[in-house]
Amino acid sequence: MSDCIYLDHHATTPCDRRVVDAMLPWLTERFANPHSDSHAAGREAAEAMNAAIETIASTVNAPASSLLITSGATESINLAMRGVMTHPRNRRNHMVVCTTEHPAVIDVATDLQRSGVEVSYVPVHPQSCSDASVPGTIDLDTLKDAVTDQTALVNVMIANNEMGAVHPIGEVARIVHDAGALLHCDATQAIGRMPVDVAELGIDLLSASAHKFYGPKGIGFLVAGGTDRRVRLRPQIVGGGQQQGLRSGTMNPAGIIAMATAIGLGDDDGPRIASLRDRLWETLRGSIEGLQINGPSLSDPASRLSGNLNFRLEHVEGETWMAATPGVAFSSGSACSSANPSASHVLLAMGLSESEARRSVRFGVGRFTTPEQIDEACEQLVTAFRRF
Template sequence: MKELIYLDNNATTKIMDEVWDAMVPYFIHNYANASSVYHSMGREANGAIEKARLQVARSLNCQPKEIFFNSGATESINTVLKGIYKNYKSKGNHIITVKTEHKAVLETLLQLEKEGAFVTYLDVDHTGKIDLSVLEEHITAQTILVCIMAANNETGYIHPIQEIAMLCKDKDCLYFCDATQYIGKIPLDLGQIPIDILCLSAHKMHGPKGIGALFIRRKSKPIQISALITGGGQENGFRAGTYNVPNIVGLGSAITHMQHHERDFEHTIQLREYLENALSKIPATYIHAKTASRLPNTTSICFKHLLASELMTHCPQLALSSGSACVSGTRDPSHVLLAMGVSKEDALATVRFSISRLTTKEEVETTTRLITEAVTKIRQNSPIWQLFQAGLIT
């Protein structure tokens, strides 16, 4: 079998060798429980955790005591949304988000609505952009949280998080930012951007799966978030459970190494431009959010009058996606694209390509050839494509 060309990096990434090397000793040699601080192995494991906490804090320019480890962004989202709603009911029950947020946000808010929360879902334009003036209009004295991601996982669209954070600060409203796709691709300085709460996952930046971090800014009036998981008192009682030392070490190593590889994304942008230029030559093809500010590695392309699932089946050498991997298996069109005004047919004809720093030009060249050949072959046998060519449909 030919080696797979992996272009599904917004779903997950390959662990870097340096990250794996940092993790291995805590699987094999020092396998102690980090809470067992009365012997040397336990203290060493605990020290490794605090080193990783410092590495994450340095990468984000915040304090180590503002970083809490957990299983990843989905847990963070559940912790924050449920915890904020529970603790700020005395102020209000209003939460603001965007229709293109990750399903982890939308599904959790749907649950909170059943419990009495009032949620505003902001519209977006055809690129995925929100109207900041509309956001401002919706913030009231009852608003307890604004939840808007840094970058969209499907289209790569980058929200103006600096402006959103400043607006929330001026309105005395908490801002929670899911930066899962953003961290590791674009530098983010929490000393400059007044985000109150932020989450990330290691596996989006060449680290291990099952580990993430939650940033909660320390303020004169502490942000109140209840623990989602209680038990042994780990993370100062905020997140219980035996520490996953190897993975925590992996997160610290991954976020540090990604900082050192920022220039690699210049190469990534060049590869994306090559990919987009080549695939745009295919008739009746367009790129979602092409004119907007996007992540350097992400391309969402509609190949009209075919099914993305059929296209990917015709290209078994390629690892691609038709949207978020978190909702894979569903036949429904992407809620992100529908919110952007894309038709159901075009949404189902859309494929996401997400490059990484490990992707080569040869892989991108092969990808463009395989996709072009597959689209041509599928359309040759398609009555719908024949109707389009005859000018009977658009």
């Protein structure tokens, strides 16, 4: 990479050196097809891959038999949502989606809606909420009203990729299960940043991507059956019948071993990362007038990812500041939708105006970020800002 200071860890993370070391032999000397059970090399690959799957499952406290390996969160989400809603034995035609979900969820919902599925969108608490509710977290009263005996699936992410809000998933699960529906959580931003226990939280389906927790890109997993509720999925990719016919295609031992190594490294050190994030915020706030936080309070670690900083500027657009500060990698919205010039749907859903959303920026501090990098980034950001 160019020698820019990387503060965009919600977009992706570097592959941890320990992950690369664990993965490499399975690409070179030990490359056999794990489905070739007629020879020892294939069986060796299958054994190592299955041990890795056990590691991943046990880290999120799900049965290994419920784990499906995919190419990443987008595929996992597609399989979870389309798989449940289009299963021939699913008799419920209604689905619920939180308004601040990633496009990987929203776009699947829109597509299912076109083919006849009914979709309800549940809002989050606005930025300006005056009561004790946490901005950016799901409105549980509206969720209760939205879920009916026709609801098959409710989709609520664990943590938001833009402003880091952490939803009260345990409470969401109780509401969902009282109506006899299943809960799917996009855990893409949560895994590796906070403990996730699907059994304790009551998550039936969970999607994740290894590259968000210091693993490689192009590999992820779906838990389909994290609780004792039955999950029936209609496969979306058919072919050789691998993974109980639910996701065909030769499995990728190197990627799976890498993902298991990455998840096994444990979660980021939240307090250390939060202190770097706070150092960034305090320095910028001390040098630039009128900055305002988007999302939950930075001093509420239970409601906000520790490395996340999202704020709005008084007059300057986020894109303009980014272009003027090429030495720092940060973002003006979610990376996955940055090809789309429209204002962040997440910030709009929190009640920000279009102009406020466009004046917003997102930073993500990561495992290898140093205090010196934060200080240097602040210097470059402030210098660039003073030229406006």
